[in-house]
Structure formats: C-alpha cells, structure tokens
Amino acid sequence: MPTLSIDIETFSEVDLPKAGVYAYSDHPSFEILLFAYAFDDEPTGIIDLKCGEQLPQRVLDALTDPACTKTAFNAAFERTCISRHLGVHLKPEGWQCTAVQSAMLALPLSLDAVGEVLNIQLKKLKEGSDLVRFFSIPCKPTKANGYRTRNLPEHAPERWARFKQYCIRDVDAEREIRHKLRRFPIPAQEQLFYQMDQEINDRGIMIDPVLVKHAIECDEQYKALTTQRAYELTGLENPNSPAQIKDWLADQGIEAETLDKKSVKGLLEDADGDVLEVLKLRLLMAKTSVKKYEAIDRAMCSDGRVHGLLQFYGANRTGRWAGRLVQVQNLPQNHIPDLALARDLVKAGRYDELDMLFDSTPNVLSELIRTAFVPRPGTRFIVADFSAIEARVIAWLSGEQWRLDVFENGGDIYCASASQMFGVPVEKHGQNAHLRQKGKIAELALGYGGSVGALTAMGALEMGLAEEELPELVKQWRAANPHITKLWWDVDAAATEAVEEKTETSVGTIRFVYQSKKLFVVLPSGRKLCYMRPDFTTNRFGNRSLCYMGVGENKKWTSIETYGPKLVENIVQAIARDLLALAMLRLRNAGYEIVMHIHDEAVLEVPIGESSVDEICAIMGEAPAWASGLPLRADGYECDFYRKD
Numbered sequence: 338m339p340t341l342s343i344d345i346e347t348f349s350e351v352d353l354p355k356a357g358v359y360a361y362s363d364h365p366s367f368e369i370l371l372f373a374y375a376f377d378d379e380p381t382g383i384i385d386l387k388c389g390e391q392l393p394q395r396v397l398d399a400l401t402d403p404a405c406t407k408t409a410f411n412a413a414f415e416r417t418c419i420s421r422h423l424g425v426h427l428k429p430e431g432w433q434c435t436a437v438q439s440a441m442l443a444l445p446l447s448l449d450a451v452g453e454v455l456n457i458q459l460k461k462l463k464e465g466s467d468l469v470r471f472f473s474i475p476c477k478p479t480k481a482n483g484y485r486t487r488n489l490p491e492h493a494p495e496r497w498a499r500f501k502q503y504c505i506r507d508v509d510a511e512r513e514i515r516h517k518l519r520r521f522p523i524p525a526q527e528q529l530f531y532q533m534d535q536e537i538n539d540r541g542i543m544i545d546p547v548l549v550k551h552a553i554e555c556d557e558q559y560k561a562l563t564t565q566r567a568y569e570l571t572g573l574e575n576p577n578s579p580a581q582i583k584d585w586l587a588d589q590g591i592e593a594e595t596l597d598k599k600s601v602k603g604l605l606e607d608a609d610g611d612v613l614e615v616l617k618l619r620l621l622m623a624k625t626s627v628k629k630y631e632a633i634d635r636a637m638c639s640d641g642r643v644h645g646l647l648q649f650y651g652a653n654r655t656g657r658w659a660g661r662l663v664q665v666q667n668l669p670q671n672h673i674p675d676l677a678l679a680r681d682l683v684k685a686g687r688y689d690e691l692d693m694l695f696d697s698t699p700n701v702l703s704e705l706i707r708t709a710f711v712p713r714p715g716t717r718f719i720v721a722d723f724s725a726i727e728a729r730v731i732a733w734l735s736g737e738q739w740r741l742d743v744f745e746n747g748g749d750i751y752c753a754s755a756s757q758m759f760g761v762p763v764e765k766h767g768q769n770a771h772l773r774q775k776g777k778i779a780e781l782a783l784g785y786g787g788s789v790g791a792l793t794a795m796g797a798l799e800m801g802l803a804e805e806e807l808p809e810l811v812k813q814w815r816a817a818n819p820h821i822t823k824l825w826w827d828v829d830a831a832a833t834e835a836v837e838e839k840t841e842t843s844v845g846t847i848r849f850v851y852q853s854k855k856l857f858v859v860l861p862s863g864r865k866l867c868y869m870r871p872d873f874t875t876n877r878f879g880n881r882s883l884c885y886m887g888v889g890e891n892k893k894w895t896s897i898e899t900y901g902p903k904l905v906e907n908i909v910q911a912i913a914r915d916l917l918a919l920a921m922l923r924l925r926n927a928g929y930e931i932v933m934h935i936h937d938e939a940v941l942e943v944p945i946g947e948s949s950v951d952e953i954c955a956i957m958g959e960a961p962a963w964a965s966g967l968p969l970r971a972d973g974y975e976c977d978f979y980r981k982d
Contacts, residue, residue: 339376340406341399342515343415344507346371346500348473348487356635357662358414359541359644362421369422370472372396373504381508383501386422388490397423403431410435410448410511413535413645429535435515437531438523440653442855442867445888452510454886454894455517459509468500520853527864530918533925534649534658541644542932542940544637545711545978547684549630552702552709555688556627559698567618570611577622586612621699629663629706636662646933654887655911656864658934665935671704671980680708680978710933710979712942719950720982721957721973722938723920725750726913731784733967734845734909735824744968751777757817758810774800779814785909786825786902787811828908829901832856832883836871846963847908856885858908861963862915866907874898913937916969920957927956933979940979950975 349367351360361367372384374396384390399405400419409415412434420427439451449461471488478484482492490497523531567576571585579596586593586604589612593604596619605616636643643663651659660666673679675694679701682691688698695701712718723729728750732740743753755763755776763769763776782795789807797807815822824844831842835849836856842849848859851871858866868885874896876882882900889895921931921939929948933940941953950973957971974982 338402338404338406339399340408341396342375342381342508342512343407343409343412343419344373344504344511345369345415345418346469346473346504347418350475352635355632355662357645358417359538360636360638362418363638367418367421369418371501371504373501373508375508375512381505383505385490385501400427401425403428405431406433407431408433408435408511408515410439410451410507410514412436413538416535417539417645426539429532429539432532432535433523433528434531434649435511435518437527437650438518438521439514440650441523441527441656441865442518442521443653443869443887445894446651446653448507448510448514450894451514455514457510457513457517459506459513461510462503462506464499465503465507468496468503471496472500524864526862529922531649533918533922533931534647536925537921537931537933538645538647540930540932541638541640541642542646542710542942543642543713544633545684545709546634546637546641548680548705548709549634549637551683551686552630552705553627553634554686555683555691555698556630556702558688559692560622563618563621567615567622570615570618576615576618582615582619585615621697627702629668630702630709632663633709654866654907655914656866657910657914660935665933668707668935669703671707673701673704676704676708676980680705707980708978710940712932712977716942716944717975717977718932718979719941719943719948719953719973719975720938720979721941721950721953721971722936723913723916723957724970724972726916726937726969727784727909728780729968729970730909730912730916731821731824731905733964734847734905734912735818735820736845737818737820740818741966741968744970749773751780754780754814754817758813775802775810778802779810783811783814784821785906786900825901825905827901828904829883832858832871832901832904836873836883858904860908860911860915862912862919862961863963864911864915866911868899872896876900912964916961916964919961920959920971923956923959924953929953943975 347367347369349361349364351364353361368387370387372386372392373381375381384392400407400423412432416427416429416432436446440446444451444454452460471493475486476482476488478486564576573581573585575581582596583593591604591608591612593600598620601616601619605613608616633643638644646660646662646665648659648661650656673695679691679695683702683705691701692698725744728740729744732744739757740750740753743750749765751773752763752765755772758776758779759772761769761772763772765773778792778795778797778800782791782797788811792802792807792810798804802810827844828847831844831849834840835842835851839851841851846861850857850859854870856868856871858868860866868887870886872884873881874884876898882898884896884898886894887897889897917934917937917939921934924931924939924941930942931939932942939957954971954973958969960967960969
C-alpha cells in the first residue's frame with residue numbers, strides 16, 4: 338500500500354497553543370485552507386481549499402483506508418483537523434507520526450529544529466511563521482486594512498502563493514526527515530502505544546463547567562478583596578507589583594531581594610503588624626491555581642470534554658508522556674477533609690460561607706482543581722496506580738534484596754529504609770517512628786546519586802533535619818543500599834566503555850550499544866533510549882564524563898553532560914513508563930476506557946455496577962515476562978470526581 342504524506346494550513350479564531358487542536362478545530366470558525374500531499378516519492382501536490390478546490394478522490398480514499406499509511410510531523414494535528422473537515426472520525430490506525438519517530442532518537446519536537454539537526458536539504462521555510470500569522474490567525478482591525486479581522490487570499494495574492502509553497506515545503510521536509518530516519522522505524526509495540534494514546538486523547542475527559550466557572554469567579558472576587566485590603570494597608574498604586582511591594586517593605590526596614598513563595602514565607606517569621614498582614618496577602622494574591630481553571634475553560638470542547646491533555650513521547654529521554662494544556666502532571670494535591678462540601682459551596686456560589694468555613698479560599702480553590710474532572714453520567718472513575726514504582730524498579734535492577742523483600746511482604750519502604758540505615762526497628766506509628774521521616778527524605782532524594790544538595794532541595798531542612806546531619810544521612814543511605822550505589826557506577830563504566838570502544842556492553846539486563854554515532858541503551862522491554870553523538874567532556878569537578886547532544890534546559894540543541902546515576906534515573910523512569918504503557922494497553926484490550934493518566938496512574942471511566950477496583954488493579958499489576966521477579970503492585974479507588982485517595 339502507498340504512503341501518503343500530509344501537511345495542512347488552517348484558520349480558527351481559537352488560540353491553538355493555549356486551547357489545543359481539539360478546541361481549535363471544534364470552533365465554528367475553523368477551516369482547512371491548504372492541503373499539501375504526496376504519495377510515496379511522487380511530487381508534492383497542493384489543494385487550495387480556501388479558493389474552492391476539492392480534495393482528489395484518490396486522497397479521500399487513502400484518508401479513510403486504514404491500510405494506507407498516512408504520515409505527518411505531529412500527525413495528531415492533521416488527523417484531528419481533517420476529521421473535522423470531513424465530518425468523519427479518522428481513527429489513529431494507519432497514521433504514523435514523524436515527530437514521534439524523531440523523539441525516539443531524542444531529537445527536538447519541532448519540524449524546523451529536527452531539519453536543522455539532521456541538516457536536511459529541503460528545510461522548513463523561514464518566512465513560514467509570518468505567513469501563518471498573516472493567514473491563519475485573526476488580524477487586528479485597522480483603518481489601513483479596512484477594519485477587517487481576517488486576511489484572505491485576495492488581500493495578498495503574492496503572499497498566498499508563498500503560503501502554498503510553504504505548505505508544500507513542509508511535506509518535502511517531513512519526507513526527507515523520514516528518509517533520513519528510515520533505519521530507525523517506530524517499533525510495532527510503540528506504534529500500538531501511540532494508537533492507544535491517540536484514542537485516549539480523542540476520548541478526552543468530562544469537565545464540570547459549573548465548578549470551573551464559579552471557581553474563576555470566586556478567585557476574582559477574593560483577589561479583589563485582598564488587593565483592596567493591601568491597598569488600604571500600603572497606600573500603593575498597585576499592591577500586586579513586586580517592585581512596589583519591595584519598596585514599601587524597605588520603608589518598613591525589611592530588605593527583600595525576591596518575593597517568591599519561599600522568600601515571603603521566610604520573611605513571615607520575623608514580621609508583625611501591618612507587615613505581617615501584607616506578606617500574608619502577598620502569598621494569597623500570588624496563588625496561580627485559577628490559571629488551571631482558565632486553561633480547562635479554554636480547552637473544553639462542545640462535547641463538554643477536554644481532549645489532548647497528554648503528549649506521547651513528550652519526554653524524549655525516557656519516553657514518558659508529557660502534560661499539555663492543563664498540565665495534569667503537576668496538579669495540586671488535595672488534603673482538606675471536607676472536599677465534597679467545599680466543592681458544593683463553590684458550585685453554588687456561596688463564597689462567603691467558603692471563606693468562613695475554610696482557612697484559605699485560594700488553597701481550597703487549588704485543591705479543588707482535580708475535582709473539575711468528572712465521569713460522564715452513569716459511570717464513575719476508577720483510579721489505579723503503581724505503588725512506589727521507581728523504588729521497586731531500581732531495587733529489581735540492582736538486586737537490592739532487602740528492598741525486594743520489603744515490597745514482596747507489603748512493608749513500608751520509608752520505615753524499612755530508616756531501619757536499614759540506623760540499625761533499629763522503625764514503625765510508622767510505633768517504636769522509633771521519628772526516624773521514618775529521615776528514611777523518607779533519604780528515599781526521595783538519594784536514589785539517583787543525590788547528596789546534601791538533593792536533600793536540601795527536597796526540603797530536608799524544612800522537614801526538621803539539621804544541616805550538619807545531612808552528610809551523614811547520605812553516607813548511611815548509601816551504606817544501606819550498596820547494590821544500588823554499585824549500579825550507578827557499573828552503568829557509568831558500561832556506557833563509557835561502549836562509547837570509547839564503539840562496542841556493546843551490559844549491566845544485568847541493560848545493554849549499551851554504540852551505533853551510527855549514537856549510544857543506545859536497550860531496556861529489558863527491548864525499547865531503546867537514544868543519546869545522540871556521545872562524547873566526553875570535563876565536568877565541574879574537573880573529571881572526565883560522558884556527554885551527548887540533546888535539547889537542553891534552554892530548549893536549544895546543545896551538549897549535555899551525563900553520568901552513571903543520571904543514566905540510571907533515565908533507565909528506571911523509562912522502565913516505569915514501559916510498565917504503565919503495557920498496563921494501559923491490557924486495560925484497553927479488556928474493554929476499559931482510559932480518560933487520563935498521570936505519572937504512574939491511570940484514570941478509567943467505568944459504568945456504575947460494572948467491574949471493581951480489585952479487578953482493574955489485578956490487570957494493571959501483572960508483570961510482563963521481561964520483568965520477571967519485579968514485585969509490581971497496583972492500588973486503586975473509585976470516586977465521583979477526580980481526586981487523590
């Protein structure tokens with residue numbers, strides 16, 4: 338069967354980056370302007386839909402034929418938009434995404450950036466961004482443009498001709514990238530995971546619009562009141578301005594370099610009177626929880642659901658999903674005991690009662706964000722997640738037997754870790770219970786080579802640990818986990834040897850393969866993590882260490898240093914991702930509908946009276962053949978709105 342390469346140019350009044358492709362294409366103003374395509378190696382054609390041309394029957398037949406492979410860079414955009422244009426839901430089967438193929442080699446996530454890294458001949462046209470802004474986005478009405486709100490082909494025929502060339506070039510660039518990556522196709526298993534991901538995003542998750550609307554309204558009212566009070570106390574023109582607040586504090590004899598949450602909390606300790614109240618108001622006014630509600634509202638489609646919350650292979654060094662739009666990967670936790678009551682008060686608009694019954698309205702609104710996600714009528718959510726998955730995987734990889742025994746016997750890893758570190762029994766609510774907190778902070782901070790800095794960053798000092806005891810805590814944890822510590826440096830040595838000798842090495846079930854100027858880390862599942870153009874550099878300690886080319890913290894293609902513990906972190910998180918992907922595929926194949934997943938947790942929409950938490954956890958907790966001996970376990974609960982158990 339032929340392969341059809343596609344790129345489209347579109348228009349909608351909706352802000353695509355902020356609302357996502359589903360809400361963008363769901364809007365009545367949406368339309369496809371241009372449709373560029375090529376079958377196999379044929380010349381690229383362009384269909385000017387805006388000017389009345391029609392898609393050829395050959396293209397229409399290919400679009401609806403699952404046996405014909407359709408490809409695009411970020412194929413989810415093309416498939417979703419074309420589905421809307423045709424009025425037919427195009428299933429993900431038969432679609433392949435060149436962006437995913439690039440991400441699996443740890444390349445950037447944009448077409449132009451991949452083209453630059455691979456140095457393709459037919460690069461994306463640089464003027465494309467200006468053309469997209471001109472034709473694809475509403476314009477500001479001015480006297481010069483006749484007060485129009487949109488630019489059409491007849492307003493700039495020469496630009497429109499260039500826009501067509503830009504669309505054609507994107508197909509040519511995508512095809513050239515795909516040709517350059519032909520030796521590294523998307524594995525069949527990953528293609529199945531991609532299709533499942535697309536099904537989940539297509540399904541979306543239902544929203545409680547009343548809660549969202551009233552939460553935004555409540556926040557606006559509360560901020561108006563706090564701003565007014567801050568104005569009364571300070572007399573400032575804008576008491577929300579950090580610069581003005583800093584000057585006011587200086588006048589009160591308090592110097593503040595920054596006004597971030599941590600700094601303000603530190604200033605609270607020695608403050609009193611008006612200064613204390615102003616600082617507290619500053620914390621309240623700085624709460625950004627309402628932004629999540631606004632993001633939900635923007636992304637909600639006409640079916641009452643939000644779609645496209647997760648990006649497949651968004652974290653390309655591990656293959657984990659990345660959050661998009663609402664960023665469900667970092668939702669605030671909920672701890673207030675009367676969550677349902679608080680939710681009901683907000684939905685009813687009873688904001689005064691909310692303020693009277695709860696300590697902090699902004700905190701309540703923050704904790705209620707999760708509850709904006711609700712199951713459709715006649716169903717309830719069943720939430721299942723892996724218990725301590727990374728701790729289990731690293732114990733399994735390293736052969737740290739005492740940890741494996743704890744997991745096999747259903748023990749508390751924080752108590753067990755503290756007991757191992759300090760040589761005394763530790764029980765959560767019993768003997769030596771005070772040591773559990775030290776075990777917990779050590780577990781959270783030290784598993785991937787972290788030291789005193791990692792403990793501090795994890796909040797060790799705020800949790801009551803003294804600064805002088807941190808170095809000893811690091812030593813005690815490492816002494817209690819000799820196999821994990823050995824794994825870090827065995828991995829470092831194996832990766833170094835593979836790159837130096839351009840060969841293959843291994844550590845247990847992990848293989849390191851140097852091939853085509855790439856270091857591949859082959860996971861137990863068979864999936865490969867890729868480190869492009871590995872080499873050696875001198876680190877900040879003056880020692881020789883591995884480095885590779887990748888997308889750095891500045892979002893630029895750059896050299897990135899790595900070392901054994903960091904590689905172990907990537908490996909462990911990648912294995913956890915593979916376990917989640919397989920678990921979700923089993924759930925999907927068993928007929929369950931997944932509406933969302935967060936880290937190592939799956940959220941299912943299950944008809945009332947059907948299935949049980951135990952049944953779903955049993956399916957999720959099955960260890961695959963390649964993970965023999967891994968003490969995998971899933972826990973779960975059901976709820977009428979999304980929350981943490």
